[in-house]
Amino acid sequence: MEQVLKTAFPFIVISVGILLAFQGVLMIVAYTVLAERKVLGWIQGRIGPNRVGPWGVLQPFADLLKFIFKEDLVPDKSTKFVYFLAPMVALTCALLPIVVYPFGPRIADPLSWLVPYVSGIAYLGDAVVWIAEQAKNMPLTIARIDVGVLFVLGITSVGVYGIALAGWSSNSKYSLMGGLRSSAQMISYELAMGASVIGAVMLAGTLDLNGIIQAQTQSPFKWFIIPQFIGFIVFLIAAFAETNRVPFDLPEAETELVAGFHTEYSALKFALFFMAEYVNMFTVSVMCTVLFLGGWYVPGLSYLFEVGSIPYALVSHVAFIGKICAFLFLYIWIRGTLPRFRFDQLMNFGWKFLLPVAIANVILTIVVVFLLNR
Amino acid sequence: MVGTALFFLFAGLAIACAISMVYHRNPIYSAISLVGVFVALSCIYVTLAAPFIAAVQILIYAGAIMVLVVFVIMLLNLDEDRPHSRLHYLYALGGGLGVLLLAQTFFIFYSVMRAPNLPADQTVSPGETMSIGRAMYTEYLLPVEIVGIMLLMAVIGGVILVRKLNAPQLELVVEKELELRNEEEAKDGLGIAL
Amino acid sequence: MEPSLASYLALSGILFTIGCVGVMFKRNAIGMFMCIELMLNAVNLTFVAFSRYYGDTTGQLFVFMVMAVAACEAAVGLGIIIAFFRNSMSVDVDDASLMRN
Numbered sequence: 001m002e003q004v005l006k007t008a009f010p011f012i013v014i015s016v017g018i019l020l021a022f023q024g025v026l027m028i029v030a031y032t033v034l035a036e037r038k039v040l041g042w043i044q045g046r047i048g049p050n051r052v053g054p055w056g057v058l059q060p061f062a063d064l065l066k067f068i069f070k071e072d073l074v075p076d077k078s079t080k081f082v083y084f085l086a087p088m089v090a091l092t093c094a095l096l097p098i099v100v101y102p103f104g105p106r107i108a109d110p111l112s113w114l115v116p117y118v119s120g121i122a123y124l125g126d127a128v129v130w131i132a133e134q135a136k137n138m139p140l141t142i143a144r145i146d147v148g149v150l151f152v153l154g155i156t157s158v159g160v161y162g163i164a165l166a167g168w169s170s171n172s173k174y175s176l177m178g179g180l181r182s183s184a185q186m187i188s189y190e191l192a193m194g195a196s197v198i199g200a201v202m203l204a205g206t207l208d209l210n211g212i213i214q215a216q217t218q219s220p221f222k223w224f225i226i227p228q229f230i231g232f233i234v235f236l237i238a239a240f241a242e243t244n245r246v247p248f249d250l251p252e253a254e255t256e257l258v259a260g261f262h263t264e265y266s267a268l269k270f271a272l273f274f275m276a277e278y279v280n281m282f283t284v285s286v287m288c289t290v291l292f293l294g295g296w297y298v299p300g301l302s303y304l305f306e307v308g309s310i311p312y313a314l315v316s317h318v319a320f321i322g323k324i325c326a327f328l329f330l331y332i333w334i335r336g337t338l339p340r341f342r343f344d345q346l347m348n349f350g351w352k353f354l355l356p357v358a359i360a361n362v363i364l365t366i367v368v369v370f371l372l373n374r
Numbered sequence: 375m376v377g378t379a380l381f382f383l384f385a386g387l388a389i390a391c392a393i394s395m396v397y398h399r400n401p402i403y404s405a406i407s408l409v410g411v412f413v414a415l416s417c418i419y420v421t422l423a424a425p426f427i428a429a430v431q432i433l434i435y436a437g438a439i440m441v442l443v444v445f446v447i448m449l450l451n452l453d454e455d456r457p458h459s460r461l462h463y464l465y466a467l468g469g470g471l472g473v474l475l476l477a478q479t480f481f482i483f484y485s486v487m488r489a490p491n492l493p494a495d496q497t498v499s500p501g502e503t504m505s506i507g508r509a510m511y512t513e514y515l516l517p518v519e520i521v522g523i524m525l526l527m528a529v530i531g532g533v534i535l536v537r538k539l540n541a542p543q544l545e546l547v548v549e550k551e552l553e554l555r556n557e558e559e560a561k562d563g564l565g566i567a568l
Numbered sequence: 569m570e571p572s573l574a575s576y577l578a579l580s581g582i583l584f585t586i587g588c589v590g591v592m593f594k595r596n597a598i599g600m601f602m603c604i605e606l607m608l609n610a611v612n613l614t615f616v617a618f619s620r621y622y623g624d625t626t627g628q629l630f631v632f633m634v635m636a637v638a639a640c641e642a643a644v645g646l647g648i649i650i651a652f653f654r655n656s657m658s659v660d661v662d663d664a665s666l667m668r669n
Contacts, residue, residue, distance in 0.1 A: 187442065206503075381571040419616055438639065517633060528639070
C-alpha cells in the first residue's frame with residue numbers, strides 16, 4: 001500500500017498542479033471578460049455591467065449560465081463531425097500551453113513548517129515528513145521541458161485548425177470567408193512572431209522558459225525589453241494578430257462577415273471559442289512577460305526575503321500575474337481605441353513590414369552578440 | 375511498463391489515423407487524420423527522449439505544412455474524389471507493393487528482434503537542444519547551409535509558380551487546348567450516344 | 569521496461585506501407601501529397617529510434633533536414649497544385665494529361 005502510494009505520488013502532484021493551474025487561468029480569463037466590458041464601458045463613457053452582484057462581479061457566472069441554457073443550434077448542411085471537433089480543438093490548443101508556464105521561482109522547502117504540528121500523529125506525521133522531504137526544491141511549473149518556447153509556439157499554431165475547420169464545416173459563406181481570412185492571417189503573423197522570439201532566445205541561450213527568466217534576474221536593466229525593444233514591439237503586434245484581436249480582428253469583422261468563423265455556432269460551442277480567444281490572449285501575455293519583462297522577477301525582492309523562501313515565491317507569483325494583467329489591460333485599451341485594418345493592409349503590413357523588421361532584428365542581434373562575445 | 379503502454383497507445387493511434395487518411399475520399403478528413411498521425415508521432419518522440427524533435431514536429435508539420443494544405447483545400451473548395459478510376463492497374467500495383475512492404479517490415483522486425491538487443495545508454499541524452507545545435511553548427515554545417523539554400527529556392531519557386539501569368543499568349547494556348555479537348559470529348563460522347 | 573527497437577521499426581514500416589499504398593490508390597494530388605508526407609514521417613521515426621538506441625545525435629539532426637525538405641516540398645508542391653487547378657479546374661492527377669496527344 002505504502003509502495004503504491006509512493007509510486008503514485010508524482011502523478012497525484014502533477015494532477016493537483018494541473019487542476020490548480022487550469023482553475024486559476026480560467027478564473028483570470030472569466031474576469032478578463034468582465035474587465036473588458038467594464039473598461040470598454042469607461043472608455044466609451046458608460047458604466048458597464050453592474051447588475052449581477054456588487055459592481056457586477058458575478059457577471060461571468062451569469063454569462064456561463066446563459067451559455068449553458070441557450071438552445072444549441074446545429075446547421076442542417078454542416079459537416080457534423082468536423083463541426084463538433086472544431087471548438088474542442090480550439091480550446092484544447094489554447095489550454096495546453098499552461099503546463100509549461102513558469103508561475104514562479106523554486107521554493108526551497110515549502111512544507112517543512114507543517115512537520116512540528118503533526119509530529120505526534122501516528123501515520124499522518126510520517127506521511128507529512130516524507131512529503132515535505134519530496135517537496136524540497138519545488139518548482140512552480142507543471143512540466144519542466146527543455147523546449148518550452150517551441151512548445152508554446154507549436155501548440156498555439158495548431159489552434160488555427162479550430163478556426164479553419166469551424167469556418168469550413170459550418171457550410172456558410174460568412175464562416176468560410178472568416179476561416180480563410182483567419183488562417184491566412186495566422187500563418188502570416190506566425191512567421192513574424194517566431195522571428196521576434198529568436199532574439200530573446202539568443203540572448204538567453206536557452207529555449208527553456210525558466211532559463212530565459214533566470215537570464216534576466218540580475219537587474220531590471222537586464223530585462224530583454226531593453227536590448228530587444230524591436231523584437232518586443234514586433235512580438236506585441238504579431239500577438240494581437242495571432243489572437244484575432246482589434247485592430248486585427250478581420251476573421252470576425254461584424255460589419256462584413258456577421259461574426260466570421262463562429263457565425264453558425266451557438267450556446268456552449270460558441271462559449272468554447274470565446275474562452276479559447278481569451279485563453280490565447282493570456283498565453284501571449286505570458287510569453288511576452290517571460291520573454292521580455294523578466295517573468296516572475298521583482299527587482300530588489302531578494303534584499304527583502306531570502307531567495308527560495310515561501311514569501312519570496314508568493315510575491316514573485318503575484319508580480320507575474322500582475323505583469324500579465326497589465327498586458328491584458330493593454331489589449332482592452334487598444335480594443336477601445338483603434339479601428340480595424342482592411343484585409344490587404346493587414347497582409348501588406350505583415351509581409352512587407354513586420355517580417356523584414358523581425359528578420360533585421362535577428363541579424364542585428366547576431367552581430368551584436370558575436371561582437372560582444374569575441 | 376508505462377513506456378510500453380504509451381508506445382502501444384500512440385502507435386495504435388498513428389496507424390488508425392494513417393488508415394483513416396488513406397480511406398477517406400474527402401480531402402479535409404484526410405488532412406485531419408494526417409494531423410492526428412503527426413501528433414501521435416510527436417508523442418512517441420517524447421517517449422524516445424527527443425523533446426526538441428517532438429516540438430519541431432508539431433511546429434513544422436502540424437502547425438505549418440498541414441495548415442497550408444487545409445488552407446489550399448478550403449481555397450480551392452475541393453469536393454470528394456470521383457469514385458471511379460481510369461487506371462485500374464494502379465490498384466493492383468498498390469496492393470502488391472503494400473503486401474511486399476508489409477512482408478519486408480515483418481522480416482526486419484524478426485531479424486532485429488533476434489539480433490542482440492542494443493544497450494540504450496541512459497546517461498547520454500542525444501535529444502537535448504544543446505547537443506543538436508552543437509552538431510548542427512560544427513559537424514554538419516555544410517548540409518545545414520545546403521538546406522537553407524534549398525528553402526530559399528523553394529520560397530522563390532513557390533512565388534513564381536502561383537503568381538498570375540503575365541504572358542497572355544501562354545493562357546491563350548492553354549485555353550485553346552482545353553477547348554479542343556472539350557470538343558473532342560463532346561464528339562466522343564455524341565458518338566457513344568448515337 | 570521500454571519497447572524494443574524492433575517495435576519502433578515495425579511501426580515505421582507499417583506507416584510507410586500505408587503511405588505507399590495511399591499514393592497508389594489516391595488520384596487527388598493533395599491526397600498523394602499527404603501520403604508522401606506520411607512516408608517521410610515514417611522514415612523520421614526510424615531516425616529518432618536509432619538515435620535513441622545508439623545514443624547519437626546525428627539521427628535527430630537528419631530528422632530536422634527531412635522536415636526542411638518536407639517544408640520545401642509543401643511550398644513548391646502546393647504551388648504546382650494551385651497552378652494546375654487554375655488551368656484545368658481540378659486536382660485529379662488523371663486530368664494532368666495535356667501533353668498526351
